[in-house]
Amino acid sequence: MDASAQSGGTGGGGTGGGATGGRGTGGRGTGGRGTARKPAPKRKEGGKARKAKKARVSRPAFTIQQGEDMLLYISNTSSQAEGSLWTSRRKTVSKAKLLKNQKKKKKTVCPKSRLERKTVKEEEEDRLPEEDRWGQLLPEEVLVSIFQMLVVQDGAVPFLCRVSRVCRLWNAAAATLTLWRKVAVNHCWIQPARGQTEKTSNRIKETFTWLAENRFSQLRDFTLCHWATSVDFALQTVSEFCPQLRSVHLSYCRGVTGSGLRSLGLRSRSLQRLNLQHSEFQVEGLVDFLEEHGKQIRQMLFTRSHRNDKVLAAIAKGFCPDLELLEVNKKLDSKDTELSVCFQSLQKACPKLKIFRMFNIQIQHKAMRKRGESEAGFPLLDEFCIANTEYSYMTDQVLLDVLFGSTRLRVLDLRGSTRITTFGLAQLPCPKLECLFWGQYFTKNIGFTSVKKNLQLLMEKWGPTLQQLDITNQPFTEADLQVALAFLAQVAEADTLLSLNLSGTKITAQALRPVVERMTALGYLNLSSCRNLPRGVKKIYRSQEEIQELLANLH
Incomplete structure (x- = not known):
């Protein structure tokens, strides 16, 4: 063994080991430190050479199979994917471990200028189709007008609260104070049968x-x-x-x-x-x-x-x-249901009253001793409604005591008032009544008179101005109804009467025909439960076209 071999063995087992205290290529020397990589093995002389790699041929996008009478063309599933079938994997480089004294360097990122940001934002907006950007291009005034129509239909809450979260433009439009x-x-419904917690x-x-x-x-x-x-x-x-x-x-x-x-x-x-x-x-x-x-x-x-x-x-x-x-x-x-009302006190306390309504309440009139304190009555009264579905204590005299000064009355709702007669209504001081609701909508016969008559008195008094008439289930005779409706067709204009309810009455086709022919503005006609009419016409008509069809059937 020569000297060079001995000196190489002193540094460890690495090829070409270094001197004492130095670093070898692959091994660790005496008192030194080597890298963790192993030395690449030397290729032996006379060894076998590596085989050359063959290029992989991509599969065709289809295969052809021969059947009995035809050739079948079958596409491969891999052909639907974009790009080549064989793609090279990206090499991942393992991160080297940091030493004790080394620090990780952070890359400095330069912020983009405002001009660059703006151009990028514009490019992103340009990529969107026009049908997706109509809400951003719409003028705010037009958007507020659209919101106003929806607010009238659906209310401001929660509609405006929801649309304000769409974008900045919609938020600004929804914040318009005139919409609120x-x-x-x-x-705020949380869960059925559970109350709200303190947090909620x-x-x-x-x-x-x-x-x-x-x-x-x-x-x-x-x-x-x-x-x-x-x-x-x-x-x-x-x-x-x-x-x-x-x-x-x-x-x-x-x-x-x-x-x-x-x-x-x-x-x-x-x-x-x-x-x-x-x-x-x-x-x-x-x-x-x-x-x-x-x-x-x-x-x-x-x-x-x-x-x-x-x-x-x-x-x-x-x-x-x-x-x-x-x-x-x-x-x-x-x-x-019963309530005592002193109308004289109300007339004195509320002289500007225009609308008086009491629904489903049986009013018991409480008279005052001194009649002179309420001489004015209700001079500005426009609507008087005491409708109920059970029974009523209202009489002709009480009604006259309440409305003796109401010359401007236009709407009179007496549904359920069975004690009121046509003579009592004819004495009221209101010459231009437009709506009279006098139907009976219950089955109890408390205070129900057997037969009512002289309906023509009301047609003579209010026929020229009457727009809505309801006499449901009123026990007028056939002759009385015929005379009253014939008089109404003579004195009223063609476009005056708008609604007529004759349900449950004894109206006949002969009495009904002149009114239907004359009143061209009539848009509602109730003939349900009218036993004296032929079959097929006893129903509700809600338009002038349907009423004209009724007229053809009556002929």
Whole structure:
């Protein structure tokens, strides 16, 4: 063994080992450090040469098979893919491990200029088809007009809240304050038969407060539906941020106390309409509200119960001198149907009343001792409605005491008033009545007279101005109906009568024919349950075309 071999063995087993303390190519020297890579093996002399790699031939995109009578052309599934079938894999380079003293260098990324950003954004927008960019290219004024039509149809909430999340343009259009003048907020349904948790209630309050602060500055008509809690909070928030509030409607709400109503009276100085129908409220709180702020109320609507008779008494005391609309109804399952009403007190307390409505309530007239205090009556009354489906205590004399000064009356709804006669109606001082609803819609015979007559008195009085007539189930004779309708066809203009309800009467084809021929504007005709008419015509006609077909059948 020569010296060179001995010196190579001192450095380890690497080929061409280094000196003592140095690094070998593959091994580790004495006191030195070598790399982890193994030395490449030397090719032995006379060894076999590597075989040359053959280029792989790609498969054809189809195969042909021979059948009995034809050649079958079958495409390969691999041919549907794009590109070549054999693709070279990308070589992955393993990351070298960092030494103790080495630090990873971060690549510095130069931010793009604003011009470059803008051009890239424009390029992305150009890639979108035009039909997908119509909402971004639409002028904001046109978008607001479209939103206005949808708000009138579906309401502002939740429509505007949803479209504001589409894009910035739609958000700006939905934030237009004129779109938020009429808002209805419904109950937030979580799960059936489960109440709201405190967390959910707080989120609802936060959302409602944000809407009031940022969207309700021009709110005029506010409706709250099916809220069982936080109703006072909603009223206080709306009254604080909505200086133009004119109408408040609480539908099927519970928990309305005097604090919420008091905040409306103190802050909402433009409030004129208060609708509390089908809602549970604190009667004392409402009475206090009317006593302090009733002068600004023009329209009052509530549901009658034995607890809130004090509300009507407060109105009769004069707490609402400028009241123009008074509407009282009752729940369908309520048994409290009778109510004592002093019309003389209402005439004195509300001289500006234009609309009086009481639905499904049996009114018992309570007369005053001094008749002279109510000499004016209701001089501005336009509509008087006491419709019910059970029975009525209203008589001719009581009706005359109520309407003796109502010369401007246009709508008279006496459905269910069986004690009223044609002679009593003919004495009313309203010469231009347009709508008369006098049908009977119940089966009880309390106060039901056997036969009614002289319907022509009403046609002589109101025939030229009558637009809607309803005498359902009224027991007039055949001759009486024929004379009355013949007189109506003579005195009325062709375009005056719009609706005629003769259901359940003894009308005949001979009496009906002149009215149908004369009234060309008639758009509704009810002939159901008319036994004296031939088969096939006893139904409801809802257009002039259908009425003309009826006329052909009557001939």
